[in-house]
Amino acid sequence: MSQEKKHLREEEDEPVQAAKKVKTGSEAPVKEGKAKKDKKDRKDKEGKKKEKKDKKRKDKETEQTSSIADKPPVAPALTDSEEQTEDAAPASPGAKEKRDKKEKKKEKKDKKDKKKSKDPVKADAIEESREDAAPVTGSYTQSASLSVVPEERIQDFLKEKEVTVSDPIAQNTPLRPVLEFGQLPQTTLQSKNWYKSYTAPTPIQAASWPFALSGRDVVGVAETGSGKTMAFSVPIVESLLRSPKAKKSSRDVTYPRAVIVSPTRELAMQTHDAISALAGLVGLSTVCFYGGANKDTQRSLLRQKSGADVVVATPGRLKDFLAEGCISLSEATFAVLDEADRMLDTGFEQDIKLILGSCKPREARQTLMFTATWPQEVRALAETFMVNPVKITIGGRSRGGDDESGDGARGMELQANTRITQTVEVLADPRGKEARLFQILKDWQRKGKSDRILVFCLYKKEAVRVEKFLEWKGIQVGAIHGDLGQEQRTRSLEAFKAGTVSVLVATDVAARGLDIPEVKLVINVTFPLTIADYVHRIGRTGRAGKTGTAITFFTEHDKARSGELINILKAANQPVPDELLKFGTTVKKKAHDVYGAHFKDVDMSLKPKKITFD
Numbered sequence: 375m376s377q378e379k380k381h382l383r384e385e386e387d388e389p390v391q392a393a394k395k396v397k398t399g400s401e402a403p404v405k406e407g408k409a410k411k412d413k414k415d416r417k418d419k420e421g422k423k424k425e426k427k428d429k430k431r432k433d434k435e436t437e438q439t440s441s442i443a444d445k446p447p448v449a450p451a452l453t454d455s456e457e458q459t460e461d462a463a464p465a466s467p468g469a470k471e472k473r474d475k476k477e478k479k480k481e482k483k484d485k486k487d488k489k490k491s492k493d494p495v496k497a498d499a500i501e502e503s504r505e506d507a508a509p510v511t512g513s514y515t516q517s518a519s520l521s522v523v524p525e526e527r528i529q530d531f532l533k534e535k536e537v538t539v540s541d542p543i544a545q546n547t548p549l550r551p552v553l554e555f556g557q558l559p560q561t562t563l564q565s566k567n568w569y570k571s572y573t574a575p576t577p578i579q580a581a582s583w584p585f586a587l588s589g590r591d592v593v594g595v596a597e598t599g600s601g602k603t604m605a606f607s608v609p610i611v612e613s614l615l616r617s618p619k620a621k622k623s624s625r626d627v628t629y630p631r632a633v634i635v636s637p638t639r640e641l642a643m644q645t646h647d648a649i650s651a652l653a654g655l656v657g658l659s660t661v662c663f664y665g666g667a668n669k670d671t672q673r674s675l676l677r678q679k680s681g682a683d684v685v686v687a688t689p690g691r692l693k694d695f696l697a698e699g700c701i702s703l704s705e706a707t708f709a710v711l712d713e714a715d716r717m718l719d720t721g722f723e724q725d726i727k728l729i730l731g732s733c734k735p736r737e738a739r740q741t742l743m744f745t746a747t748w749p750q751e752v753r754a755l756a757e758t759f760m761v762n763p764v765k766i767t768i769g770g771r772s773r774g775g776d777d778e779s780g781d782g783a784r785g786m787e788l789q790a791n792t793r794i795t796q797t798v799e800v801l802a803d804p805r806g807k808e809a810r811l812f813q814i815l816k817d818w819q820r821k822g823k824s825d826r827i828l829v830f831c832l833y834k835k836e837a838v839r840v841e842k843f844l845e846w847k848g849i850q851v852g853a854i855h856g857d858l859g860q861e862q863r864t865r866s867l868e869a870f871k872a873g874t875v876s877v878l879v880a881t882d883v884a885a886r887g888l889d890i891p892e893v894k895l896v897i898n899v900t901f902p903l904t905i906a907d908y909v910h911r912i913g914r915t916g917r918a919g920k921t922g923t924a925i926t927f928f929t930e931h932d933k934a935r936s937g938e939l940i941n942i943l944k945a946a947n948q949p950v951p952d953e954l955l956k957f958g959t960t961v962k963k964k965a966h967d968v969y970g971a972h973f974k975d976v977d978m979s980l981k982p983k984k985i986t987f988d
């Protein structure tokens with residue numbers, strides 16, 4: 375790792391004195407109550423089902439008309455469609471009536487089969503979920519409402535949203551995307567209408583849910599602000615609802631069943647807010663901990679939450695608590711790496727190995743990785759933590775990228791959100807940055823006073839200097855970087871979110887994942903270290919379907935990144951200034967840690983070709 379990179383990592387995990395109170399403690403009794411109620415509901419439901427079954431069996435016994443061979447085909451275990459379950463066991467008032475019914479059913483089945491063979495996606499989807507039932511934990515069955523969607527509409531959706539699914543084990547067409555929330559299997563969570571503030575699933579949610587709900591490992595790559603948090607949160611909650619509570623449970627050790635790892639404290643808190651809202655609806659409990667907060671406070675929170683089902687954490691603090699023994703991941707059947715490429719890069723690699731190594735083995739757990747950027751460098755490592763992952767990419771046909779050859783293949787995984795207007799200003803003299811920044815802010819604030827503006831710097835010291843400069847110029851400004859205590863960081867972020875401060879100066883601790891509504895403009899005062907960081911930084915605007923603007927200062931010092939930046943701009947149909955082109959369009963191949971620039975990334979799983987010389 376370069377010195378500069380190390381510097382940034384330290385910023386993310388740096389301990390500070392101030393403690394942030396983690397919420398959720400007070401919710402425990404309510405959630406416990408809910409859990410009991412849900413359990414009771416489930417029991418009642420099961421009881422009723424059993425009664426119904428018994429009645430049917432008695433009916434059959436009294437009739438004594440039908441042989442065992444006459445039994446209707448038994449449907450596979452279903453999680454959603456009541457109608458299908460009922461189809462499987464029709465009532466039988468008399469033998470003739472029953473035969474008639476059976477014939478009708480056969481006709482219906484034949485028709486269905488015919489339709490299936492015409493409609494490969496649907497057929498495969500249903501086949502797949504049945505075939506997968508044994509090796510995986512999930513049991514997803516495509517809902518009837520999704521099955522009736524014409525294949526043409528499915529194909530149009532996949533094409534329009536540029537959905538690419540690559541599944542190493544499915545030979546044929548992938549599971550159908552869920553186009554509407556109502557097409558998800560009917561479950562306890564679904565019945566809570568958790569999605570009521572949204573109109574439809576985003577493409578990454580639509581395409582990844584069926585696989586994740588089937589219990590498959592998933593790599594999901596989709597633009598910034600496209601709803602990836604819910605893409606992994608919904609399957610976690612559904613899966614935990616289906617599986618039994620952790621057997622081990624004690625006051626001193628927490629045994630979560632799902633763990634979500636986030637690269638920064640603020641992102642961990644944000645993800646925790648999102649999943650705890652969902653989990654709370656169905657009586658599951660969650661806990662969040664991260665570096666920079668008081669360890670004693672977090673330990674006692676863990677004790678209060680000793681039955682927590684889901685843990686959201688930053689790697690450093692999680693590792694500490696694992697070493698102390700106050701948390702154990704031995705029951706964790708679900709692991710999520712949010713911002714997966716960051717979690718797998720050199721700075722976090724060892725921590726992630728340890729954390730995932732503490733969960734159930736990869737064959738016995740479900741592993742999900744989500745990100746907006748998926749560089750080649752981390753893909754092989756990612757595979758070692760997963761079993762036959764399905765890879766779902768949204769967008770990409772127009773992607774340029776970080777590809778030396780320019781064929782776009784590697785660049786497929788690096789695309790800026792196309793709703794962001796990107797402007798690059800090449801500055802001849804880096805000393806002119808602050809004056810230009812002030813001018814832009816003034817102009818912007820004149821137009822729309824309440825717009826949130828995020829200003830990115832590369833170094834902590836630079837952020838302090840820019841913050842002071844803007845304050846001196848009379849601009850109300852907040853800051854978030856590693857030299858600030860956690861309490862101060864949280865305060866700045868809250869003030870920015872609330873709009874009491876409309877300009878936030880940040881380092882890359884705020885580059886990934888943060889979802890702040892109404893950020894209209896991102897300004898990069900100094901170019902980030904990697905092009906992926908650029909994509910994430912500007913992705914703080916233009917979220918959830920909105921538009922945004924990004925202005926980037928580029929100087930002679932950044933010229934090594936010009937080729938990659940040009941590719942990103944071109945792929946998003948953004949103008950490329952002539953001054954930027956002058957720095958060159960070549961994309962330097964990334965150097966390997968050990969083999970340097972001579973390293974060639976080859977697929978080691980390929981078998982050698984036998985060449986015969988005549």
Ligand SMILES: Nc1ncnc2c1ncn2[C@@H]1O[C@H](COP(=O)(O)OP(=O)(O)OP(=O)(O)O)[C@@H](O)[C@H]1O
Nearest residue numbers: 572574575576598599600601602603746887889918
């Ligand atoms: N189906 C949906 N429809 C509309 N908005 C949604 C939907 N799902 C999530 N959102 C909203 O979209 C916003 C961005 O979501 P999220 O933070 O999960 O994006 P992301 O893809 O993880 O972004 P990043 O790559 O920056 O981490 C959030 O405010 C979230 O509430």
